[in-house]
Amino acid sequence: MSPQTTPNKHALVLGASMAGLLAARVLSEHFDQVTLLERDEVWDEPQSRKGQPQTRHLHGILASGLQTLNQYYPGLADELAEHGAMVGDMAETMHWFSYGGFRLRFRMGLPAATMSRPLLEYVVRRRTLARPNITLQDNTAVRGVVTTGDRTRVIGVEVEERGGSAARKTLHADLVVDATGRGSRTPQWLTQLGYEAPPESEVKIDVGYATRLYRRDPQDPNGGDWILSTPEAPKESRFGGIFPIEGERWILSVGGWAGDHAPTDEEGFNAFVRSLPNPDIQRIVSSAEPLSEIVAHKFPASLRRHYEKLKRFPQGYLVMGDAISSFNPTYGQGMSSAILQAAELDQILARRLSPEQLAPTFFKAAARVVDIPWQLCVGEDFRFPQTSGPKPAGIDLINRYVAAVHRATRFDPEVGRAFLKVMNLLEPPTSLMKPGMMWRVWRVNRRHPAKDQPATALPAASAL
Ligand SMILES: Cc1cc2nc3c(=O)[nH]c(=O)nc-3n(C[C@H](O)[C@H](O)[C@H](O)COP(=O)(O)OP(=O)(O)OC[C@H]3O[C@@H](n4cnc5c(N)ncnc54)[C@H](O)[C@@H]3O)c2cc1C
Numbered sequence: 111m112s113p114q115t116t117p118n119k120h121a122l123v124l125g126a127s128m129a130g131l132l133a134a135r136v137l138s139e140h141f142d143q144v145t146l147l148e149r150d151e152v153w154d155e156p157q158s159r160k161g162q163p164q165t166r167h168l169h170g171i172l173a174s175g176l177q178t179l180n181q182y183y184p185g186l187a188d189e190l191a192e193h194g195a196m197v198g199d200m201a202e203t204m205h206w207f208s209y210g211g212f213r214l215r216f217r218m219g220l221p222a223a224t225m226s227r228p229l230l231e232y233v234v235r236r237r238t239l240a241r242p243n244i245t246l247q248d249n250t251a252v253r254g255v256v257t258t259g260d261r262t263r264v265i266g267v268e269v270e271e272r273g274g275s276a277a278r279k280t281l282h283a284d285l286v287v288d289a290t291g292r293g294s295r296t297p298q299w300l301t302q303l304g305y306e307a308p309p310e311s312e313v314k315i316d317v318g319y320a321t322r323l324y325r326r327d328p329q330d331p332n333g334g335d336w337i338l339s340t341p342e343a344p345k346e347s348r349f350g351g352i353f354p355i356e357g358e359r360w361i362l363s364v365g366g367w368a369g370d371h372a373p374t375d376e377e378g379f380n381a382f383v384r385s386l387p388n389p390d391i392q393r394i395v396s397s398a399e400p401l402s403e404i405v406a407h408k409f410p411a412s413l414r415r416h417y418e419k420l421k422r423f424p425q426g427y428l429v430m431g432d433a434i435s436s437f438n439p440t441y442g443q444g445m446s447s448a449i450l451q452a453a454e455l456d457q458i459l460a461r462r463l464s465p466e467q468l469a470p471t472f473f474k475a476a477a478r479v480v481d482i483p484w485q486l487c488v489g490e491d492f493r494f495p496q497t498s499g500p501k502p503a504g505i506d507l508i509n510r511y512v513a514a515v516h517r518a519t520r521f522d523p524e525v526g527r528a529f530l531k532v533m534n535l536l537e538p539p540t541s542l543m544k545p546g547m548m549w550r551v552w553r554v555n556r557r558h559p560a561k562d563q564p565a566t567a568l569p570a571a572s573a574l
Contacts (some may be wrong), residue, residue, distance in 0.1 A: 116336075119143065122267060122283040124252045126152060127162050128231060128445045130289035132452035133236045135182050140459040144186055144244045147269060149251040152235070156228035162291070162544070164439065166323045166405050168351050168363035169227035170336070173200065173534040175446030178453050183237040187221060190233055196223030196334055207339045207388035209480020209516040210560070216523040220301060222529060224336055224353035226361065230445075231300035249273060254299055256280050257424060258468075263465070264427040272559070285468075287428045287455075289448075294433035305422055308415040315438055315491050318371030319407040320379060324352075324360040324398035332390075339388035340440070342516075343367070343493035349440055350386040352394055360398060362391070365440075366494035374404040384489025400440045411493070411499070412438045414484055418470075418477040425465040428472055430455070435480045438491055445481035446535055450479045485539055485542050486532070511551070515542055518554040525551055 122139040123130045126148035127500040137144045150159040171179070176197075179186050191197045201218035223230070239246055249272040256266040260485050266282040288296050339350045350364040364372045364382055372382035382394050413433045417423070431448035436519035454475040463471055489512070491497045492505050502508075518525040528547055531537040542546070 111133055120145070120283045121285040121287065122147060122281060122290055123287045125149075125161075125288070125290040125431075126235070126246055126248070126289060127289070127431075127435075128234070129291075129433070129448035129452070130287075131231070131234050132182070132243050132449050133287045133430060133455065135241070136452050136456035136459070137287070138241045138244050138287070139253070139456065141244060143507050144279070145283075146238075146244065146246045147250045147267070147281070148246060148248045149250060149272075149287055151272075152246060152248040154232075154236075156226060156232040158228050160481070163450070164407055165227040165231070167227075167319045167407055167439075168361050169230065169355060169445070170224045170353060170442050171222060171230060172442055172446040175449045176221060176223055178446075178449045179234065181453075183234065186233065186237065187223065189237075190223055190225060190230065193225070193229055193233060194358075195223050195229060196354045197221055198334070199377045200336070200338075200534070201526065202338055204336045204338060205388075205563060207390075209520065210387075211520045213519040214521060214523055214526050214527060218530065220525055220534060220536075222534065224355060226355045249548050253278060254295075255303075255424075255427065256282075257288065257303060261424065263425040263525050268395045282292055283426075285426055285428070288433050289429075289431045291432040293438040294415075294429065296429050296433065297415065300423075303424065305424065306420060306436050308417045309419055311414040311416065311499060311500050312411045313413075313438075313488050313491060314411040315367055315494070315497055316408070316411075316525040317365060317367055317409040317438055317440060318369070318370045319363050319365040319399065319409070320372035320374055320382070320404050321361065321407070322379070322404045324362060324395065324400055326354055326358045326398065327358045329453040330357050335390075337388060337390045337394070339386045339391060341367070342513075344495060346387070347494065348382070350383065350388065350391050352391050359401060360394060362395060364391075366493070367494050371406070371408070374406050376404070379404050408477045409439055412436065412484070412487060414480065416477070417566070418473040420473075423469045423473075425469065428455070428469055429469055430476060435484060437483055438487045441483065441487045441490070441533070443487065443535065447479060447483050449536070451476045454479060461540065471476060482535055482538055489539075511548070512542070514551050514555045517558070517560060518551045521558055522550060522554045525554060 118141045120143045121137045123134045123146045126146040130274045134144045136148050200222040207212045241373040252267045253268045255264045264286050268278045282515045293547045337352045347370040352362040355361050430451045519529050
């Protein structure tokens with residue numbers, strides 16, 4: 111150890127959801143002991159908790175996220191499948207209706223997974239806590255950070271334990287990682303300590319989800335399909351996705367942008383489902399037995415906190431996951447972004463940087479991870495005139511081209527492949543702008559002008 115580095119004895123991770131679990135997993139390679147602090151009670155079973163209400167809604171894990179999870183937890187995809195998750199090639203399994211028809215399906219070897227979010231988290235949590243130097247302390251709410259007298263270094267946190275005495279306790283650590291999600295209090299804690307809060311980018315979209323579970327017939331030959339409907343914005347604003355999950359169930363989430371939300375009463379919800387252009391969703395819902403009430407979730411805005419822009423930041427402290435950036439969920443990127451940030455943290459810790467260098471280096475790397483999903487989701491969201499916030503330069507022109515990409519994915523597997531790689535955070539959006547790809551997209555659109563395209567399903571890959 112060089113004289114500038116701090117002892118890596120104990121790390122504290124605040125929040126034991128996806129970002130916190132992955133942070134703990136990577137920190138366990140670099141610290142003697144890692145403690146996860148979670149405000150909720152955590153059961154050893156797949157269950158949504160109060161602190162993560164979004165986990166009751168449709169969740170899939172993108173190929174990039176699943177790939178990295180498999181690196182940190184070898185065999186995880188198989189383990190998920192054993193629990194009933196659907197692990198499959200998204201290019202082949204997804205029946206995705208968009209821009210007036212179904213995107214072409216083909217084999218790509220790009221495994222992604224659908225399951226309930228609580229199941230994914232349960233499997234990841236079990237694997238994380240199986241590591242001998244990680245412990246989880248639940249029922250423990252973090253109320254603030256503790257610093258050295260000169261406030262240059264975080265040395266621990268103040269906690270309140272549910273069911274314990276009302277008095278706050280101090281827990282000490284060499285590194286504290288805030289993974290408490292979008293509601294993170296770090297901006298306020300920083301200002302209380304005399305630092306600036308990070309500048310924020312907020313893009314208002316007013317997206318709403320409504321979700322219901324249904325029984326899935328194990329004999330249904332299409333019971334393994336992932337069925338999705340996304341709008342041709344701005345003339346359409348509704349989405350719907352029905353994915354197979356463990357326990358022979360379907361999970362259906364429907365909703366829309368700009369306040370076009372689905373009602374949660376039976377009749378209104380069913381009418382909303384019928385209004386979606388993908389007929390397969392309605393086909394399943396009309397015959398499947400509902401297994402749950404209809405629950406709603408509002409998502410007013412994508413939010414990014416630019417920690418990478420701060421000139422001063424206390425040592426011994428980091429922030430990650432939704433606490434840095436929370437994206438419009440309809441693109442399914444949030445967990446993969448958190449997982450990829452954790453992988454960056456792993457590499458940075460391996461460099462044994464000085465305490466002054468750690469936070470700025472990590473925040474720059476995390477910003478690079480976040481840039482891509484942020485560009486993708488914010489870019490698409492600005493198709494709606496109601497979207498407001500910092501609008502990327504030239505986005506209207508880019509969106510006109512990307513609309514042509516969307517259309518071309520209905521006819522050309524090469525375009526479909528390139529699009530899915532970007533969407534799965536495996537390639538940057540610029541890969542769609544290469545001259546060869548632009549030429550291809552133009553040619554396909556010329557052959558199939560938008561007005562002539564039929565809204566019917568195209569044959570599956572196996573038939574091609
Ligand atoms: C409707 C919806 C659908 C989504 N679908 C997808 C999808 O398909 N794919 C995808 O990848 N992402 C999806 N996302 C995004 C995904 O859910 C988040 O990106 C992900 O949960 C972020 O994880 P996190 O650990 O950063 O934060 P969170 O999951 O928000 O977890 C924060 C944790 O911190 C705890 N906590 C909070 N405050 C304290 C405190 N003071 N002390 C101790 N603990 C505390 C909370 O209890 C919680 O456990 C969706 C989001 C929504 C809203």
